[in-house]
Amino acid sequence: LFKKTLPSNCISLNSRDGQQIFQESYQSGHSACFFPLVSQFRTQDEPAFCALTSMVMILNALEIDPGSIWKGPWRWYDERMLLGCPPLKVVIRIGMNYDEFLSATVCNKLSVVNVRVDDNSDIRKFRECVQMCTKSDKCFLVATYSRCALNQNGGGHFSPIGGYHPEKDMILLLDTARFKYPPHWISIESLFNAMKVIDDITGNFSFCQLTGTSVTIVQTCVLNIHSNFR
C-alpha cells in the first residue's frame, strides 16, 4: 500500500485550502503549538507506534532532557527510550491503549490532565481545552479516536493536535502515520464524535493535555501499569 486518499471531511495541510486555514489560524493566535510540534514531527517507527510517537513529539517539543543517551553522545527521545510502556514487542504487535498511554506519560516526566469522553460529555469542554492549548507552546493535546468514525482507514488512533481555527471550528491533526495520511484539518465535532466511539478494551476514546514536568517516581508508574491497567 502506498498512502490512502484523505476522505472529503479532511483537508490536507499541504493543500492551498489547508495552508489558508493555517494562516488564519496563526493570525488568530491558535497555532502557537504548531511550530514547536511540527519541528518535532515524526513518522511512527512501526505501524502500531502512534501512541509512542505522539508522546515522543511532545517530549521533544517541550525540550525535556530524557537523562539517557539516544545515540552517539546525544540525549534525545525516540520511541524505544520511553519508560513505563508495555514491552516493545507487544506494542509493535498490538499498539497501546489509552490507559497504558496515560500511565506512560507520567513515567516520562509529563504532567497530564486526562478527560474521558462518553455520550454525556460536552463538546464545549473539549473546545475550551483546544482553545487554551493551541495558544500555548508549553501545553499539547493528544486525542485518541476511532479512525472509522472519521471515514479513515484503520481502527483506534492517537494524534497530537497542531492548531485550531476558531471560525471554522476545525483542528489540525498531525497524524504520525505519515505513510498513510498527511497532516490534515478536520472539524472539532467530527473528532469529538470519533472519541465517543467505544473501544473494546478501554471503553470510550478520549483526550489529554500534556505539559512538562511531573515529579512522579518512575517505579510507581511501573507498578501502576501492572496493578491497575493490566
Added chain:
Amino acid sequence: LFKKTLPSNCISLNSRDGQQIFQESYQSGHSACFFPLVSQFRTQDEPAFCALTSMVMILNALEIDPGSIWKGPWRWYDERMLLGCPPLKVVIRIGMNYDEFLSATVCNKLSVVNVRVDDNSDIRKFRECVQMCTKSDKCFLVATYSRCALNQNGGGHFSPIGGYHPEKDMILLLDTARFKYPPHWISIESLFNAMKVIDDITGNFSFCQLTGTSVTIVQTCVLNIHSNFR
C-alpha cells in the same frame, strides 16, 4: 549532551522572530516548499545520517512511491531503504560525502541539478536557485556545508532548505540533527561561505536541486559509485 545553543547568527524558527520571518517569507511566496517538507521533517536515525535523512524527507515530500515495503503492508521511505548508497555500517560510522549523495539521489528516482561551489562561484546563482525552488512544492534544495564556518558544532553537514525571506536574504535550514539544533534561519551569505570551505575528501561543499522522477537505471548508479566516486 542535550542539544547545543544556536549561535547568534541563527534564528530559531520556533522563536517569536523566527515565526515572524516565516510569516513574511510565506507572504512573499517563498515558503511554498515549507509545508510539504515540514510535513516530512525527520530526526536523522543516526548521528551521521544527515545525507540520508535529507534525501528521505525530499522523497516523501515529493510523494514518490519507493516500490518496496517499509513496514507492515506499507511502502514508504526511511533511511535504511535507500538505493545506491555506501553500506549502512559505513554510513553510520563516517556519513556520506557529496559525490556519494549525488549518485544516490539518481538511484532513488530523483532528478538532480548539481552546483559545485568554490571561491570563484557567484552567490547570485545560488540565490536564484533558492528563489526558484522555495516558490515550488516540487523542487527542493539540499546544501552541504561546513558547520564550523557557521559557528555551529560539528563538521560537514547536509540540510534541506525550507524557505527564503527576500528582504532579509535569509534561508531556513530544516536541520535533521534535531537532537542538536532546531530548524533555524540564517543569511544566504553565511551559508554560501560555509559551502566554499574545502572538504578533505571531495573538495568544496556544494548544493543541489532535487525534483522527481528520474528514469536512470539503478544498476548504472551502483556502477558509478564504484568506478567514479570511490
